[in-house]
Amino acid sequence: MSKENRGKRMKRKAETIVLVLIIAALTAYLVLKKTEKTHYRLPELPRIDKEDITRITIRKGGSVLTLKRDGDRWRILPEGYPVDGAVMDRMVETVGGLRLTAMASASENYAVYGLQEDECVQVTAFKGEDLLLSIGIGKAAPSHRHTFVKLTDDSRVYHAEKNLRNSFDKEASALRDKQVMKIDEEVSEIILTAGKKNLHILRATARAEVDPDQAQAEVKEENAGEGTLHWETLEGKPVQEKEIDSLVKTLSNLKCDGYLEDKKDDLGDPTFSVSLKGNKNYEFSLYGERDGKTLATSSENDDPFLIADWNAKRIRKELDALVEIKD
Numbered sequence: 326m327s328k329e330n331r332g333k334r335m336k337r338k339a340e341t342i343v344l345v346l347i348i349a350a351l352t353a354y355l356v357l358k359k360t361e362k363t364h365y366r367l368p369e370l371p372r373i374d375k376e377d378i379t380r381i382t383i384r385k386g387g388s389v390l391t392l393k394r395d396g397d398r399w400r401i402l403p404e405g406y407p408v409d410g411a412v413m414d415r416m417v418e419t420v421g422g423l424r425l426t427a428m429a430s431a432s433e434n435y436a437v438y439g440l441q442e443d444e445c446v447q448v449t450a451f452k453g454e455d456l457l458l459s460i461g462i463g464k465a466a467p468s469h470r471h472t473f474v475k476l477t478d479d480s481r482v483y484h485a486e487k488n489l490r491n492s493f494d495k496e497a498s499a500l501r502d503k504q505v506m507k508i509d510e511e512v513s514e515i516i517l518t519a520g521k522k523n524l525h526i527l528r529a530t531a532r533a534e535v536d537p538d539q540a541q542a543e544v545k546e547e548n549a550g551e552g553t554l555h556w557e558t559l560e561g562k563p564v565q566e567k568e569i570d571s572l573v574k575t576l577s578n579l580k581c582d583g584y585l586e587d588k589k590d591d592l593g594d595p596t597f598s599v600s601l602k603g604n605k606n607y608e609f610s611l612y613g614e615r616d617g618k619t620l621a622t623s624s625e626n627d628d629p630f631l632i633a634d635w636n637a638k639r640i641r642k643e644l645d646a647l648v649e650i651k652d
Contacts, residue, residue: 379451386444438464446463505632556569584630
């Protein structure tokens with residue numbers, strides 16, 4: 326073998342050795358990196374029964390929202406506004422079922438994860454005065470199946486299951502229960518008032534007498550027997566049944582669009598009122614407009630509220646047009 330060929334052969338051998346060493350070094354680096362990433366223990370969150378949670382505070386920036394259990398309901402403190410039941414159920418279920426799945430970072434670069442002080446949503450849950458859980462909620466992970474979170478006593482950032490941000494990043498106005506009328510019984514009597522006009526309507530199976538007490542007694546007696554019920558005026562005149570049924574249906578499960586911020590506002594006289602009677606009495610009134618919506622009050626809610634104009638039009642009726650004119 327020539328000297329030149331021996332030189333080439335030795336050069337290829339040296340290159341092979343170098344290449345093998347590089348591959349070995351890269352493999353070792355990757356193995357160590359993987360080991361470094363996986364060799365940690367996730368914190369064990371306390372097991373929380375959602376029924377044990379009696380108070381939750383939500384902090385973001387300079388604002389603090391306190392929610393407290395009051396029997397079967399939750400209320401916003403200090404005003405005592407009822408909280409929407411479905412929204413509150415999601416909150417307590419989320420707190421009770423919170424689960425960490427991985428560590429996302431130990432670098433303390435919280436801004437990347439939406440966990441800096443002015444952006445983080447800090448959620449604290451209590452049982453009485455006992456602390457159950459305190460956790461900072463940041464951004465949703467890119468997959469939107471996890472959320473970046475930080476425990477109060479731990480500097481590391483973790484992945485928690487589900488998108489938690491939407492459940493807790495809310496203003497008080499978004500948490501308030503929008504149910505303003507709920508009627509779960511048969512209505513037997515309605516009085517509609519528009520200005521100085523009023524219309525008294527009864528649920529009956531026969532012509533009602535002119536005397537209101539006698540007419541109501543007759544309605545209750547007839548309801549216990551057989552026969553087709555219908556609406557008629559106190560004087561026994563037929564009315565637009567579909568209009569009255571639609572009104573009762575609307576008021577039986579009415580939600581508002583929002584609440585009046587200042588309870589002290591003078592609403593003035595109502596422009597239209599509805600009194601309904603079943604086993605108990607219900608009152609509903611419409612007032613003027615505010616910001617493209619109609620002001621209203623209800624005996625089933627302590628605070629004035631706003632409903633959409635289209636909803637107000639479904640409730641407000643022309644009294645004369647409700648009474649049918651027989652030929």
